[in-house]
Amino acid sequence: MYNVKEVAKLLDLSEHTVRFYTDKGLVPNLQRDKNNNRLFDEESVNWLTGVKYLKQCGMSVEQIKAYVDLCLEGNSTIQKRYEIILRQKEAAFAQLEEAQQRVQYMINKADHYQDIINLIIPDDTNPGHWNKMKA
Template sequence: MNYSINDVAVRFKLSVHTIRFYDKKGLLPFVLRNQKGNRVFTESDLNMIQTICCLKDTGMPIRDIKKYIDLCMKGTETIALRNELLNKHKKEILKQIDMLKDNLSLLNLKIEAYESSNAVEIITERLKKAAEEKRISNLK
């Protein structure tokens, strides 16, 4: 089955403009055009677009996504390089997840403090302590 650019946009919650941008950046070299010059997407193309969206959504830069797509287009001899690229990206994602977990813990502590019955006292005490530390550091 073939899909139009509008079909793809709806399926992946992308704008037609974004799909054209991806094409212009070389991320869609596998997409063929019909006699009228319109892009015609296949199931296989949709699988690649899903991968592109995943990589983009997880923060991979366009240039690295293009590198990945270019490696895919070269065939099976690039599997090791593709695996290396994806593993490197996975490590970056895991670092981001750890950082987000740390930040979420801090937010949860703040929320817990604000929702406690003595929130005003806790915040006032912390502000006094911070002001005292600042005053002492200014004296040095």
Template sequence: MYTVKDVAERLGMNPHTIRFYTDHDLIPGLKRDKNNVRIFDEDSVAWLLGVKNLRDSGMSLESIKSYIELCLIGDESLPERIEIVRQQRENIENQLIDLMRCAKYLDNKLALYQKLISGEISIDVTNPNQWDKNKNDDEAFDIRNQCSVNSL
């Protein structure tokens, strides 16, 4: 049997987060001692680890709650659970695409800054503070667009 503190150390979690999850009934079968202190057994630690992983994936508390309720029903709820997990996987894929766009934007910025340092170009055309200097410069416009996240 483990206390909140024990489980927090074991899983690398904040004790307040664990209490939050237990207060929102996300850990089925959680027991309490005679003083109403939360007591975790291996099953409740396993549930907590599952909740932690789902939450780390960005899943909403509402979806996690639904998922847990479906788990408690048993194998007959597999199609619904699969759909919840599949949807979250798709959400993560979309986030990764967005993050790759952001990384590409930063790569373009770094390349531009290297050109500034090497003297290959003399004005930071992506800096709005310097745009007036390049008002009619089509090349500057093209470089700004290359550094735009939306253009990737």
């Protein structure tokens, strides 16, 4: 069993976020100790992992709650859950494409700076010098 601090560290979430997600009902059947502290077993960690990834794909807490509720309803909701996951898969691919574009931009920018450092080209990255370069 994990406490809030341990599960937050395990999943790279803040303790506040873990508490928020549990308060919103995103972790079904959450256990508590005699002092009413949250206790997380492997199933709870699995729920939180899913919540984390769905949230990172852009789902709202309300949408995630609806997904959790569908899961709890059982097999009759498999098609609906599948459709939700397909949409989130597309969102994740779009985020991946954007991340790849950012990485390529940074690679190009670093290469450009390396050329400046190696005196291959003048420093054209400083807006304060742009007018002087045109003259």
